[in-house]
Amino acid sequence: MKRVIKYILVGVIICVSLYNSIYIENLTEVKEKHGKSKFDAKGFxxxxxxxxxxxxxxxxxxxxxxxLAKDVTAYCETQGHKLGISNSYYFxxxxxxxxxxxxxxxxxxxxxxxxxQNVKIATDFIFGNAIREGTxxxxxxxxxxxxDYNNISVELNNYVRENIIPPFKENVKIEDTIHFKGAVKVNVKQVNLDDLRVIPIDVKFKNE
Incomplete structure (x- = not known):
């Protein structure tokens, strides 16, 4: 009888030891810890x-x-950039x-x-993929x-709205000389050179 009790006690001790040595973690928590980190489109x-x-x-x-005035399709196909099958090219x-x-x-x-030649520099309605695709x-x-891919465009546009356009609009005056750089979208099926808009990614005032 004593031997049976001894075996039972030993078995209990072994079971308790094994239980304490095993760490059980929630599956969702494991996936969150070890899954790939979320893409930071804004930081990018x-x-x-x-x-x-x-x-x-x-x-x-x-x-x-x-x-573009010479041959819009040929120029866009050789010099522009587009996403997939599209009539729109970016520069x-x-x-x-x-x-x-x-x-x-x-x-x-x-x-x-x-x-x-005159050009429109956009200061409102900043949207689309022109910056992402043009650059x-x-x-x-x-x-x-x-x-993730679409959010890059969203955040690029947000940056322009928040950091490029406000100081430009606040300081710009008629007859100012500037240097601008920006993204342009050209649809080869609906070309209107007078209606092209440059979404600015950099603007510098050159007034002395």
């Missing part, structure tokens, strides 16, 4: 806009407009210009290196889901 966009956008080389806006352009008109949605400038900073195949 802000890092680009603050460190790389200013050094990014754009096409001369005057050259851009001249080439980054830049130029020195003189401010001619200040409106609620756009600032119209005349190109210094152009032939009486080619992201490739959809590099992202696990389309939401």
């Amino acid at each position: 966009a802000n890092a680009f806009m603050t460190s790389e956008a200013k050094s990014l080389k754009g096409i001369s806006t005057a050259v851009f407009l001249d080439e 980054i352009v830049e130029s020195d210009a003189v401010v001619r008109y200040i409106g609620d949605e756009n600032v119209i400038v005349s190109l210094i290196d152009g032939k009486d 080619k900073i992201a490739n959809i195949s590099d992202y696990q889901n389309t939401m």
Whole structure:
């Protein structure tokens, strides 16, 4: 009888030891800890806009407009960037210009290196994928889901709304000389050169 009790006690001790040595964790918590970290679209966009956008080389806006006027489809296909099967192509352009008109949605400038060419710099309704596609900073195949990819555009546009446009609108005056750089969308099936809008990614005042 004593031997049976002894075996029972030993068994209990072994079971207690094994129980205390095993750590049971909730499956959801494990997935959250070890799953891939969430993509920071805002951090990605802000890092680009603050460190790389200013050094990014754009096409001369005057050259851009001249080439579109010659053969918009050929120029877009050879020089533009588009996402998948689309009629829309994206570019980054830049130029020195003189401010001619200040409106609620756009600032119209005349190109210094152009032939009486005017361009609209957007100051409102900043949306779409022009910056992301024009700068080619992201490739959809590099992202696990389309939401991450789309959020890059959202955050790039937010940065422009919050950091580029407010100081520009606050300080710009008629006859100011500026240097602008920005993204442009061209739909080869619906081309209107007078209606192209440049979404600014960098604007500098050059007044002495």
